[in-house]
Amino acid sequence: MALFASGLVLLCLLLASPGWLQLAGMSPAWAVLWLLPWSVVEGPLAGALAGIAVGLLFDALQGSNLTSVPMLALLGFWWGQFLAARRPLERSTTLGLLALIGTLMLNGSYALQLHLRGEVNAAAWHITFAQTLLTALVAPLFCSLQVLFWRRISSRYER
Amino acid sequence: MARGNNLKRLLNLRLLLASWPWLLVITAFALLRLSKGALLLDLYAQVSRPFWPGSAQREWLQKAQRLEDQQRLALLEAQLSNQQLDLSLRQQQGPWVTAAVISRNMQGWWQDLLLGAGALQGIRPGAAVTAPGGLLGRISSVTPSTARVLLLTDPSSRVAVELQGNRGKGLLVGDGTSRPRLEFLEKDVEVLPGDVVITSAASTVVPANLIVGVVQQVNLDALPAPEALLQLTAPAGAVDWVRVR
Numbered sequence: 001m002a003l004f005a006s007g008l009v010l011l012c013l014l015l016a017s018p019g020w021l022q023l024a025g026m027s028p029a030w031a032v033l034w035l036l037p038w039s040v041v042e043g044p045l046a047g048a049l050a051g052i053a054v055g056l057l058f059d060a061l062q063g064s065n066l067t068s069v070p071m072l073a074l075l076g077f078w079w080g081q082f083l084a085a086r087r088p089l090e091r092s093t094t095l096g097l098l099a100l101i102g103t104l105m106l107n108g109s110y111a112l113q114l115h116l117r118g119e120v121n122a123a124a125w126h127i128t129f130a131q132t133l134l135t136a137l138v139a140p141l142f143c144s145l146q147v148l149f150w151r152r153i154s155s156r157y158e159r
Numbered sequence: 160m161a162r163g164n165n166l167k168r169l170l171n172l173r174l175l176l177a178s179w180p181w182l183l184v185i186t187a188f189a190l191l192r193l194s195k196g197a198l199l200l201d202l203y204a205q206v207s208r209p210f211w212p213g214s215a216q217r218e219w220l221q222k223a224q225r226l227e228d229q230q231r232l233a234l235l236e237a238q239l240s241n242q243q244l245d246l247s248l249r250q251q252q253g254p255w256v257t258a259a260v261i262s263r264n265m266q267g268w269w270q271d272l273l274l275g276a277g278a279l280q281g282i283r284p285g286a287a288v289t290a291p292g293g294l295l296g297r298i299s300s301v302t303p304s305t306a307r308v309l310l311l312t313d314p315s316s317r318v319a320v321e322l323q324g325n326r327g328k329g330l331l332v333g334d335g336t337s338r339p340r341l342e343f344l345e346k347d348v349e350v351l352p353g354d355v356v357i358t359s360a361a362s363t364v365v366p367a368n369l370i371v372g373v374v375q376q377v378n379l380d381a382l383p384a385p386e387a388l389l390q391l392t393a394p395a396g397a398v399d400w401v402r403v404r
Contacts, residue, residue, distance in 0.1 A: 015203050015262055015273075026266055049181050056188035060196030064269035064315060110268045119314040121335030127267055 002153055006146075010034045010054070014061050021138070026130040028138055029103045031058050031068065035076055036099055036139065037146035041154055044080030051076030071109040075102045095147070099139030103132045197302040204261060204275050204305045211259045211275055212399035220257065220400045223291035231368065238324070255402040256280050258306065265310075265396050270335070271299070272308040274401065282306045282403050285364060290401050292392040293370035294318075294358060298403065306403070310395055311339050311371070319362040320371050322348075323355040331356075331371065331389065338375065341387040348385050350377055356389060366404070 010030060017027035031054050039047025055069030079098060107128040114121055121127070191199065258276035276282055278301045286298045288308045296316065299309040309316055316333035320341065327348035333339045341356065354374040360367040372389040379385045 011199065015199075016207070046181075049185065053184055053188045056185075056192040057196075060188075060192045060194070061199065062264070062269055062271070064271070064309075064313065066268055107268075114268070114314060117315075120332075121268065121314045123266075123335045124268075127335075131267075 002149075006034070011057070011061075014058065021134075023130045023134040026127055026134060028135040029099075029106060029131055031055070031072060032075070032099055032102045032106060032135055033139060033142050034146075035072060036079055036095065036102065037143045037150055039076040039079040040082050040095075040098075040143075040147055041150040042080070043083045044077045047076030047078075047080035048073045049076070066110050066113050068106060068109065071106050075105065095143040096136045096140045099143065100132055100136035103135040104128065107131060195300055195302075200273065200302050200305045201277075204273075204277075207261055208275075211261060216398075217257060217400045220291055220402065224255075224402070227291070227370075234323075235368070255404045256282055257400055257402055258282070260399055260401060261305070263396070268314075268335075270310040270313040270333070270395075272296075272310065272395070272401075274306040274308060274403070275304070276403070277301045277304045277306045279303050286403050287358075287365045287369065288401050288403050289369060290393040290395070290398040292394065293372065294365065295393045295395050295398070295401060297365065308401070311391060312337060312395070318365060318371070319359040320356050321359045321361075322350060322374075323357055326350070326354075328359055328361065329387075338388045338390060339372075341374070341389050343384045343386065346384050350374060350385065350387060352377060 013030045017030070021027065035047070035051055035054055038050050042050070051072035051074070052069055055067070055072040058068050058072070059066075079102070082094075082098075107124075111121070111124050111128070114124075256276055258274040258280070260272050261275045262273035264271050272288075272295075274282070274288075282298060282301050284298050284301055288295045288298060294311065296308045296310040296313070297318075298306050300307045311318060311331060311333055312335065313333045314335050316331075316339070318331045319328070320331045321328045327343050327345060327350060329341045329343040329348075331339050331341050343350070352374055356371045356374060358365045358367055358369045358371060370392055372391040374387045375390045376388040377385065378387065
C-alpha cells in the first residue's frame with residue numbers, strides 16, 4: 001500500500017514537476033531520488049528489480065527513445081550493497097554523494113546513447129551539471145526521510 | 160565448482176517461482192513501457208483537467224490564426240508567378256484541431272509537449288503542430304485522449320525547410336538548445352541574418368509554407384555546406400493552446 005502510494009507520488013512528480021524546484025530549467029532526477037532509499041533499505045536484488053521497474057515507467061512517460069533502464073538497474077544493484085554497511089546512512093552526507101554519482105551516471109548514459117545514435121545535444125553539459133547539483137542538494141532531505149520510512153515498514157528491521 | 164553452484168542457485172526454478180510478485184511487477188511495467196504509458200497519460204489528462212489553461216488564449220489563438228492567414232495569403236500572391244504544384248498541401252485537408260498543452264518538457268535530454276487531445280479528436284502521429292507565429296513540431300505518438308509533440312528543438316527532430324522566396328533548401332536539425340541548426344543542402348546560398356525560413360514545398364511530412372523561424376546567425380565557412388542558427392517564431396515555452404492538423 002505504501003509502495004503504491006509512493007509510486008503514485010513519483011508518477012505525479014515525473015509528469016508535473018514543480019516549477020519552483022528547478023535549477024537552470026532542470027528538475028531533480030526523481031527516479032534517482034526514489035530508487036536510492038528503496039535499494040539502500042531492501043538490498044541489491046530488490047534494488048535492481050525496482051530499478052528496472054522505475055526505468056520502464058520513466059521511459060513510458062517520455063516521448064524520446066532514450067532508455068534509462070540499464071543504468072537505473074545497475075544503480076539499484078550498487079546501492080543495494082550498502083545494506084551491509086553498518087553506518088547510519090540517513091544521518092550523513094553519504095546519501096547526497098550517492099545521488100550525485102548516480103545522477104551523473106544516468107545523464108552519462110543518455111549522452112552515450114545520443115552519441116551512438118549520431119545526434120547532438122549542445123546543452124548536454126549544462127543539463128548534466130544542473131540536474132546533478134540539484135539532485136545532490138535535495139537528496140539528503142528527501143532520501144533520509146524515505147530511508148527511515150522504508151525501514152519502519154520493512155520486515156528486515158523489525159525487532 | 161563454486162561458480163557452478165552459484166549458477167545452479169541463481170537458476171533454481173523454485174526460487175524463480177517464489178519471486179512471482181517481482182515478475183508480475185516487471186511484466187506490468189514492461190507492458191506499460193510498450194504502450195508508451197498510454198493508460199497513465201490518459202489518466203493524467205483526466206485528473207489534471209481542472210488545471211488546464213483557460214480559454215482566453217484559445218480565442219487569442221484563433222484571432223492570431225486569421226491574421227496569419229492574411230499574411231500567408233499576401234505571401235502566396237507575391238509568389239504566385241513561381242508557385243509550384245503543392246501536393247502535400249492538397250493532401251493535408253481536414254479541420255485544425257485546437258488542443259491544450261498539459262505537460263511541458265522544454266529542457267533536458269528530450270524536448271516535448273503533451274496535449275490534451277488525442278486520437279478521439281482526430282489527431283494522427285506525424286501531424287504538424289502550430290502555435291501563433293509558426294510551426295512548433297510534429298506529433299510523435301497519440302493515445303485516445305493525449306498526444307505527444309516532438310518539438311523542433313529536440314535532438315531527434317529533422318524537418319525540411321527553405322528560405323522564403325525559394326532561395327535555398329535545407330534541413331532543420333534540433334540540437335537540444337532553443338536555437339536549432341539549419342543545414343543547407345547546396346554550397347551557394349545567399350543567406351543573411353533576418354531571412355525568414357518556411358517549411359519546404361518538397362516535404363511530405365509537414366504542410367508547405369508554414370513559417371518556422373528567422374535566421375539569426377550564419378556560418379558560411381561550415382563544411383560541407385553553410386549552416387545557420389534559427390530563432391523559432393513560435394514560443395513553445397509560453398503557448399498554452401496549439402493547433403494540430
